[in-house]
Amino acid sequence: MSGLETEELTVRVREFHKTIRRTVEMLHGSTISVGEYNPTEDGSLIxxxxxxxxxxxxxxxxxxxxxxxxxxxxxxxxxxxxxxVEPELDEFEAELLDRLFSDLRESLIYRREMGGQTAEDVLRDELRELLEVYGVEVDSATFYRLFYYLFRAFRxxxxxxxxxxxxxxxxxxxxxxxxxxxxxxxxxxxxxxxxxxxxxxxxxxxxxxxxxxxxxxxxxxxxxxxxxxxxxxxxxxxxxxxxxxxxxxxxxxYANEPFTPVDLVNYGTFSLDQMAYLWLAIENNKSLVFAGGTASGKTTSMNAISMFIPPRSKVLTIEDTRELTLYHDNWLSSVTRDRLDEGADITMYDLLRSALRHRPEYIAVGEVRGQEAMTLFQAMNTGHTTYSTMHADSVQTVINRLENEPINVPRAMIQSLDILSIQTLTYVGEERVRRNRTLAEINGIDQRTGDLDYSTAFSWDAATDTVKKRDSDVLDEIRDNHGWSRSQLLTELRNRKLVLQYLRENDVTDYRRFTAMVNEYYADPERVVEKVSRSVEAEVAEFD
The missing domain is CATH 3.30.450.380 (Beta-Lactamase)
Structure with a gap:
């Protein structure tokens, strides 16, 4: 017999004895007593x-x-x-884990009731029982290393x-x-x-x-x-x-908790002046489209500003994939669906047509790319306040995309859009940031040229990383509709900016608390302004 054959025979004999030992251990069984993991007593898992x-x-x-x-x-x-970096398993633990995978899968399939236990509790109990059946004695660190990989796989x-x-x-x-x-x-x-x-x-x-x-x-x-x-x-x-x-x-x-307008101000994506402007615009049913390149924060911004929607207003969202999260009681969410069996696809166009029968006051569409844009702008023209996103890097690019294939919205309908937000993913110094480059207002069709006319209410200056403010036709229209004087309009903007500054200084970034404050403002603006005025230390500059 050659040396190689002798070595191979020795390995097989060892494996045979190892199998015999494990069989004996399993026949005897064991008792596993493992409490909550304590790094001080049990040592590090990693x-x-x-x-x-x-x-x-x-x-x-x-x-x-x-x-x-x-x-x-x-x-x-x-x-x-x-x-x-995750826990490392030795050879014995890795072999044991392989067996536990197959045995636990069968065990969990037949376990329908959890009896009020969490998934972690159930898996921990099943793991303990199987180890006792195997007759394997393990310390707490080994138990929880196995538990981690099993939970990672199953849940x-x-x-x-x-x-x-x-x-x-x-x-x-x-x-x-x-x-x-x-x-x-x-x-x-x-x-x-x-x-x-x-x-x-x-x-x-x-x-x-x-x-x-x-x-x-x-x-x-x-x-x-x-x-x-x-x-x-x-x-x-x-x-x-x-x-x-x-x-x-x-x-x-996506973040477990949606970003609020305060978050976007803290990140520098929008200024306080821009947020106060958007708040007043949303309250007064102005339609918006957020445009920008990939990962520029379009959907995040649309989700955040939706927190300004007045409470109890009927809101309906339409998406290809779920991204929008509204903390709003009267909110109906709808998602497209591919064809099942003999049925038909349910597209954004189908959902948007159906949405109009729900009589929503606000409609948010995840992203417009095709024929659903026509229905969206028809909704705008019939008095529905709509929000949406699209891929484009400038105001003119948005207009060109809307007017041409495959969207083909007539120019006369585009003028029903009130505000266009252009966002960008860029650099400030060496830091990669998201900024609102432009808040533009669609002013209608120029009678001389026949082109869509638009103006810029806010623009971002890349050199100084600051926002420049200009005159706003949207604000003038809101003022005329309410019969406000110029002074009253500035007071309304200042009050909203004051509330936002208060929320920012008090680090109110939880969307529930933020929405509660906005709703409180809608219920009694004078009381809220009086409260925050006493609390805000920094003086809030008024709109010019």
């Missing part, structure tokens, strides 16, 4: 000494005490690395889970098999991660994400747009049919 060749610049938990992110920098390459997003838990990430991009995922970080912008997927696991993930969203993806229909259970928007591609480097996905994450 061992991490850094990434060779990189200097760590930041570290923060995304799922304590199980996973954290280490941001690293390579000075020579001038490159950052987004490094996910989370698997290997993607830490990235989905990171509030600093706006976008996650996978470009194919065995390629590192890229993330868009709110501080470090586009940054490569240490997470990658092999062919089989990436195909499986894409199918799973589609199924979790109630969608179907296959080789016959390899591309699907979906809304994940947490509200994130996902664009999925399966296999190499349309993406030659393999299955791919892009996930656009």
């Amino acid at each position: 061992t991490f000494t850094g990434v060779p060749g990189y200097e760590e610049v930041e570290r923060y938990w995304v799922n304590a005490p199980f996973a954290f992110v280490s941001i690293n920098y390579d000075a020579e390459a001038n490159d950052h690395l987004y490094y996910v 989370g997003f698997g290997k993607l889970d830490p990235l989905m838990h990171d509030p600093h990430i706006e976008n996650i991009s996978c470009d194919g098999y065995d390629l590192q995922l890229f993330v868009y970080h709110d501080e470090y912008n586009d940054i490569e991660s240490n997470v990658a997927y092999g062919e089989e696991e990436l195909d499986s993930l894409v199918v799973r994400l589609a199924q979790q969203s109630g969608q179907h993806v296959s080789v016959g229909e390899p591309v699907v747009e979906a809304t994940l259970p947490d509200g994130s928007r996902a664009e999925l591609a399966l296999g190499k049919e349309v993406t030659p480097r393999g299955s791919a996905f892009t996930i656009r994450k």
Whole structure:
């Protein structure tokens, strides 16, 4: 017998004895007594000494005490690395985890009732019972390392889970098999991660994400747009049919709590003057369209300013994928749907036509790209206040897109749009920021040229990162409708700016508290102004 054969025989004998020992252990059973994880007593679940060749610049938990992110920098390459750190499993724990996966899947399928327990409690109990059946004695740290990976697989997003838990990430991009995922970080912008997927696991993930969203993806229909259970928007591609480097996905994450107008002022996207202007415009049923490039914050801004809608007004939203979240009692949300079996597609155009029968006062459409724009502008022309977004980087580009294929809105109808907001993703110094570049007002058709006439109420000066204010026809129209004097109009604007300044100074960024204050203002503006006037320390400059 050769030396190689002898060595192979020895390995097989060891494996046989290991199997015998485990069988005996399982027959005897065990009792697992594990309480809540205590890092002081049980020790850390994670061992991490850094990434060779990189200097760590930041570290923060995304799922304590199980996973954290280490941001690293390579000075020579001038490159950052987004490094996910999770518990490491030894050989025994990894082997045990594989068995637990299959056994727990069957156990959880037949367990229908949770008896008031949380999903964590149920999984913890099932894990404890299985380990006792196996007869395996484990310490608390091992138990919770196993628990983490099981929970991540059954209730989370698997290997993607830490990235989905990171509030600093706006976008996650996978470009194919065995390629590192890229993330868009709110501080470090586009940054490569240490997470990658092999062919089989990436195909499986894409199918799973589609199924979790109630969608179907296959080789016959390899591309699907979906809304994940947490509200994130996902664009999925399966296999190499349309993406030659393999299955791919892009996930656009949204904050668990929607941004408020105070958030947008704090980030510098809008000024207090602009927000006071928009508040008065929305209160007086002026229609708006938010335009800009990809990731310029169009939907975020539309969602935020919708908090100015008066309480009890009937609001209806129409979207391809769920992005808008309104804290409004009288809100009807509708989403498009692809054809099921013998039925027909339910498009934004269908939903918009149906929406008009609900007699809404405010209609918000996720994004206009085609024939639904015609219905949207028809709604504007019949007195409905409408908001929407579209991809365009200037006022003239918006007009050109609306007037030409495939949208084709007649020029006479476009003049019913009151305000056009142009947003941009740009740089201030070395910081990447979102700014409202222009708040323009559509003034009608120029009788001499036949072109749409518009004016600029606010414009952003990139050199000084400040907002310049000009005369406003919309404000003049509001003043005339109310019979206000110029002084009364300025007082109305000043009062709203005062409330916004108060909310900002008191860090009221929770959308529930923000909306409650706005509703309180609508109920009794004089009392609210009197209250905030006493509290606001900084003097609020009046509109000129």
